[in-house]
Structure formats: C-alpha cells, structure tokens
Amino acid sequence: MPGILLGDVFPNFEAETTIGPIRFHDFLGNSWGILFSHPRDYTPVCTTELGRAASLSREFSKRNVKMIALSIDSVEDHHGWSKDIIAYNEASDNTLPFPIIADDKRELAIELGMLDPDERDKDGMPLTARCVFVIGPDKKLKLSILYPATTGRNFDELLRVIDSLQLTAEKRVATPVDWKPGDSVMVPPNIPEDEAATLFPAGVFTKDLPSGKKYLRYTPQP
Incomplete structure (x- = not known):
C-alpha cells in the first residue's frame, strides 16, 4: 500500500524543484522539514495557502524548519505561478522563500500516497491532495495530515503542532x-x-x- 507511516524514515528522493535538483535528506540537513502538497498551480485555494506559508516562513525558520511544496506541475509553471502568489501577498520579494517540487509524472505523489481520487484534471488524472508531512532531524516522519482538495489548511496550526513536536521530542x-x-x-x-x-x-x-x-x-x- 503506498504511503508512509509515523516513525518511518522518509524516502530520500531526488526531485526537480524551483531551486534546481535536490536530494531530500541533503536538502533537510540537520533541520526539521515540512513537505506540503497542493493540487495544482494557478488555482484559488492553493494560491491562498502558499501565500500564507510564505508569509509565515520566518516563523518556520525560527523553529529550524525547512519548507518545501509539491504539485504535479512543471518547474516552469511553478516559477510563473510564484509571481501570482507574491502578488497575492502584496510582497516586495521576487521569489518564494521555499522551493516547489515538480512531480509532473506523479511518481513521488504515488510513492507518498498523496493523490486525491475525487479531484481530477481535464484528462481524468487524479490531482495531489493537500498533504502535510513533518519530518524530524533524524529523517523520520513525525506527523502527517491529509486534507481534500476542497479544504484549505491552517498554517498557524502547523506552527503550533511543530512547537508541540519539538517540545515533546526534548x-x-x-x-x-x-x-x-x-x-x-x-x-x-x-x-x-x-x-x-x-x-x-x-x-x-x-x-x-x-x-x-x-x-x-x-x-x-x-
């Protein structure tokens, strides 16, 4: 069965992103990590979500958390859409403070159990759901939350959860x-x-x- 369970070592996948190719464990280094997927670029709920994630990026950084997003769109689409997210935030920055993974072949989405069977593109292919994975410095999964495509997440709650995870880890x-x-x-x-x-x-x-x-x-x- 696809997916990953609490306590599992998170896959050390390789991926193309808006900052170039990465190997996930190297990207995290000794930091905590939050990997969150969204159904599609240039869509309304996703724009509000990544906008909020960007506005809270300094709060995540204070907690030694590296953020990275994912959808089934191309790197080119990610770069173009990022401009809309920055405009939505009315920010002066030219780039998002975190990378976005291009999983256009859905390989990573399938491996991690991210696909939403009820949300499909114009070709009938399933889109990525709104997954959240929090990974510890030991590269193990500490928390997972799965939202349907129709429900936007609360990133303030994700900060609260990370505060709890880090406290109870120590x-x-x-x-x-x-x-x-x-x-x-x-x-x-x-x-x-x-x-x-x-x-x-x-x-x-x-x-x-x-x-x-x-x-x-x-x-x-x-």
Missing part, C-alpha cells in the same frame, strides 16, 4: 487539547509519581476525577 511531556507555547503540559501516565517529582521540580498538579484515577497530571511547561 522533554518527557505531552501537550493537551488546544495547547499553546507557555501553557501547562501533561505528565504521561508511564512516568511514576516519584520520578515525576524529580523530573518536574516546578510541581505536578493532579485533577480530581469521579473515577478516582490520578491520570490527569499537569506541570508548567519545562
């Missing part, structure tokens, strides 16, 4: 619903109370529940 904590940097985090159930007291000197606070079970444990973000 500290033995979990982040609760709607967590934001600076909020309290949760102590995982597999950490015994005596160990938790040592790991989290700021204190561990348990919420009382009708079951009497002490599993909702919070601590200030370390």
Whole structure:
C-alpha cells in the first residue's frame, strides 16, 4: 500500500524543484522539514495557502524548519505561478522563500500516497491532495495530515503542532487539547509519581476525577 507511516524514515528522493535538483535528506540537513502538497498551480485555494506559508516562513525558520511544496506541475509553471502568489501577498520579494517540487509524472505523489481520487484534471488524472508531512532531524516522519482538495489548511496550526513536536521530542511531556507555547503540559501516565517529582521540580498538579484515577497530571511547561 503506498504511503508512509509515523516513525518511518522518509524516502530520500531526488526531485526537480524551483531551486534546481535536490536530494531530500541533503536538502533537510540537520533541520526539521515540512513537505506540503497542493493540487495544482494557478488555482484559488492553493494560491491562498502558499501565500500564507510564505508569509509565515520566518516563523518556520525560527523553529529550524525547512519548507518545501509539491504539485504535479512543471518547474516552469511553478516559477510563473510564484509571481501570482507574491502578488497575492502584496510582497516586495521576487521569489518564494521555499522551493516547489515538480512531480509532473506523479511518481513521488504515488510513492507518498498523496493523490486525491475525487479531484481530477481535464484528462481524468487524479490531482495531489493537500498533504502535510513533518519530518524530524533524524529523517523520520513525525506527523502527517491529509486534507481534500476542497479544504484549505491552517498554517498557524502547523506552527503550533511543530512547537508541540519539538517540545515533546526534548522533554518527557505531552501537550493537551488546544495547547499553546507557555501553557501547562501533561505528565504521561508511564512516568511514576516519584520520578515525576524529580523530573518536574516546578510541581505536578493532579485533577480530581469521579473515577478516582490520578491520570490527569499537569506541570508548567519545562
């Protein structure tokens, strides 16, 4: 079955992009990475998405995240469409702050399970869905999200998710619903109370529940 699962080493593919040919692992280096696909160049939702991604590129860079996009269009189309994205953002920059992969033969889209069976081009061929892959410095897949072509993504949420992934990669904590940097985090159930007291000197606070079970444990973000 095509696709990639959490924890898998992400394929070290070679591809043509708007910055020239790349080998993916070399492109990432020691950084985190976010690879996001879109159905087609010169389409409305995709233009708003890549425009937002471009406007947040400095925030991703602050988190040591390299961004790269992908669709089944050619490098030439990517370059032409990039001008529309920059105009949409009313930006003075002449180039996008991240490359776009040209997967015009759909080889990478098939390998990574990116195709949307319900969205097709004029020739009846499936388009790429709105996939998001977050890859860690160890080159393993840390998160994947798959949106249909009709639904635009929230790139502010992707920043929030990366904040959580990076925090939980360094500290033995979990982040609760709607967590934001600076909020309290949760102590995982597999950490015994005596160990938790040592790991989290700021204190561990348990919420009382009708079951009497002490599993909702919070601590200030370390």
